[in-house]
Amino acid sequence: MTGSVRVAAVGDLHCTKGSLGAFQTLFSRIGESADVLVLCGDLTDRGLADEARVLAKELQAVKMPKIAVLGNHDFESDAAADVVEILAHAEVTILDGTAVELSGVGFAGVKGFAGGFGERALQAWGEEPIKTFVRAAVDEALKLESALARLRTLGRVVLLHYAPVLDTVDGEPREIYPFLGSSRLEEPLNRYAASVVFHGHAHRGQPEGKTAGGVPVYNVALPLLQRLYPDRSPFRVVEIPAQSTAPAPPPVTASREPTQ
Ligand SMILES: [Fe+2]
Numbered sequence: 001m002t003g004s005v006r007v008a009a010v011g012d013l014h015c016t017k018g019s020l021g022a023f024q025t026l027f028s029r030i031g032e033s034a035d036v037l038v039l040c041g042d043l044t045d046r047g048l049a050d051e052a053r054v055l056a057k058e059l060q061a062v063k064m065p066k067i068a069v070l071g072n073h074d075f076e077s078d079a080a081a082d083v084v085e086i087l088a089h090a091e092v093t094i095l096d097g098t099a100v101e102l103s104g105v106g107f108a109g110v111k112g113f114a115g116g117f118g119e120r121a122l123q124a125w126g127e128e129p130i131k132t133f134v135r136a137a138v139d140e141a142l143k144l145e146s147a148l149a150r151l152r153t154l155g156r157v158v159l160l161h162y163a164p165v166l167d168t169v170d171g172e173p174r175e176i177y178p179f180l181g182s183s184r185l186e187e188p189l190n191r192y193a194a195s196v197v198f199h200g201h202a203h204r205g206q207p208e209g210k211t212a213g214g215v216p217v218y219n220v221a222l223p224l225l226q227r228l229y230p231d232r233s234p235f236r237v238v239e240i241p242a243q244s245t246a247p248a249p250p251p252v253t254a255s256r257e258p259t260q
Pocket residue numbers: 012014042071073200201203
């Protein structure tokens with residue numbers, strides 16, 4: 001397989017029961033510009049099955065492969081399994097520590113979690129609720145690592161909801177930085193040489209950043225793109241080389257707990 005695949009990315013659609021028709025302009029522009037659509041979580045506003053049904057109807061207009069991860073809003077009503085099932089019937093592949101290959105490009109996805117960035121990230125120390133919170137972030141990073149390890153494509157696209165780096169949350173109130181993402185997600189991106197990372201969740205962050213290893217990171221939260229680029233369609237397209245076989249990634253030699 002040679003050539004390239006145009007990947008359109010957007011997150012934080014926050015679809016409500018009243019959103020029928022609201023995404024048709026967006027989806028039709030995506031249809032003209034891309035080969036694959038990736039959705040970076042907060043697909044629904046309250047995590048309701050009825051909201052997912054509206055989004056499923058809206059997505060009927062998108063005649064290309066559709067890949068998504070869930071966001072925190074999709075868990076609000078304890079109906080995430082229903083949201084996944086409804087969207088699966090609408091031919092949306094929901095990734096959760098899993099990976100798929102399409103037209104010679106690999107896609108790995110996980111929701112991610114919070115906890116903060118760099119040396120100031122929350123550590124698993126002290127009370128049990130703190131340890132449980134940090135364990136959730138570590139588990140998401142391990143799921144991302146195992147998804148990336150399965151891919152044998154040269155091009156590796158990563159979908160997240162939470163941010164893996166500080167760059168793309170800059171601009172948000174500093175008090176909520178630790179709730180917008182986790183550096184624990186960054187280490188697998190560098191080790192497995194992701195081609196590009198898309199995330200959402202930080203509605204008031206920055207659109208572009210990169211990991212310490214130079215992997216481009218794009219915040220594609222719809223409200224952010226609408227505010228920054230009022231004259232453009234609010235999604236990002238990245239062209240990824242299509243190649244089905246690549247050298248196996250390096251073996252996992254570090255400890256199973258990702259470092260900061
Ligand atoms: Fe959101």
